[in-house]
Amino acid sequence: MCSGKPRGDGILFGPTQSGKLYLSVYYHRQPNRLQDKCIWCIPPAQEYEIFSEADDKNWQDGHGHYWSVHNQGNSPLGTQDERICKFPRTSNSGDSWHGYPVARSRDTPSDDFINNWIENKVISRKIGRDIQRGNL
């Protein structure tokens, strides 16, 4: 696993193969600081690997956000059993990226994006439909 460099607001990883830096931010790891429950349950280095995979495989939506899963969506990423995570588009191209698991029915990729994942066997049809139905 990659090791990152701790700094005041998180642990910095990278660059990825495409040159992106990634910051595993502390505020998505401290339950008391966030009310929306999007807290990672995996180590920061794995968080970075999941981002790297999304970057390598260009799992980017039409808005420029990256999305990813672990173990075809069969393993939880967040403390609320979230199975997908979002890496929102950065304001500036040189900014480091960050991400968080997304809770059911709140902020998910488009249906076509999920259907494309199912078609390419990134996730199973079951996981895909559960995400689209807001169950996961």
Added chain:
Amino acid sequence: MKIAKLFFPGIYEDAYVYMGRLFILTEQRTILVYDLDKLVNSLEQDSEKRVSGSLPIPTYMFSRNDWLSSSQFKSLLRNLGMYSSFLSAFEQFPQPYFEVDKKDFLLKEQELDISDPVILDTLIYNERLYMGATNGFYQIDITWDKKGPVTLGKTEKKIDARCLSTSARYGTVNASCNEEGLFTFVDDFGWWEQGKSSRMQTLANKSLKTSWIGFDIVNYSGYDHLDLFRSNSEKTQVKLEPEGRVLVGIDSNGQDLSYLFEAVQARYNIPTEKIQFTFNSSNRLFLHTDAGFLHSIQIHSENDIIQLGKAKVSKETTNRILSINSTKLGPVIETSDQVALVLDKNGQIFTLSESGALVVRTFPRSKRFQNMVAIVDDNGVFLVSLFDESEFEKKHFNALKYEEYPNLEEIEDFFR
């Protein structure tokens, strides 16, 4: 628990049992309609060839499983000879399932005129097919020939919003459209002669799903936030759905049921923040906790206030629950890795499928299929029929097959 399964192999998205027909939604967006009664008759003939004079198990399990819970049938099974005949006839039914040849019992395959990326929910009510989809909520009237195939009519879009789930009773149909709200079509079939048919009401700004407590609608805007919408009803002569009444008005001011969660915490020591999933039937509130236990708590209305009654808890823990559906025997839970029945009377868990499902459906309001479960998975559709024989085991063999389970009040120390 006696469990019999029919298996329809294929790549399918959804399945629904209604009036002796099995409707299957295919990946290619067609609807297959199977004649369940014809299939059952064929199974009976095969069974008769193997063991002459045996009890008609396929009929009991897949065509008239209401008979199994009738007092007449129970009375018969209290006779040891009849019960033994039932058991030996059941043993003749293929296990783990009977695979159905697609050609033999398929009445019709029809194109579905909905091009949305995903169909999210399906309901058949009063001979009308409702579908919640990613771009809208739709209705399709079905022309019903009792002896022949059914024909789907024109597709009509009722709402232009992503519809996650739908439910219907007493002539009223609900469409839960997440952040766009809960849309309710009151008297959607014009059963109330004095009223204006199909009035749409927006009852809430957010809705994940709805359920019912008697004539009233429960809206889930979150799994820990429920609102109850009281209704008025009138008698109706419409016989197709044997409900006898039609809703004629719904109070647009919902009653916040958060107090139930406070009561659950105070009475049963279940903190709201530990509740992972919530569901209700007309007389039970089901709560699944982070610890993995399913709590089943009686509810009843007293002076227009929903009150809690006795509680039971599942014997085993399960993974996080994705959906709960009711049967007469108890709730059927869906997790990421199994579908299981949690028996109401003692909390025992019976696995119905050892893999995750795309869709799980039950039909507790139907006349003939009250203890049947349709499970759609990556391999096809399983129709699963259930019969709880424990009371007869106890009577005939004095075998306490499933121990009686104490109420939660008696075991709450266990959870502390």
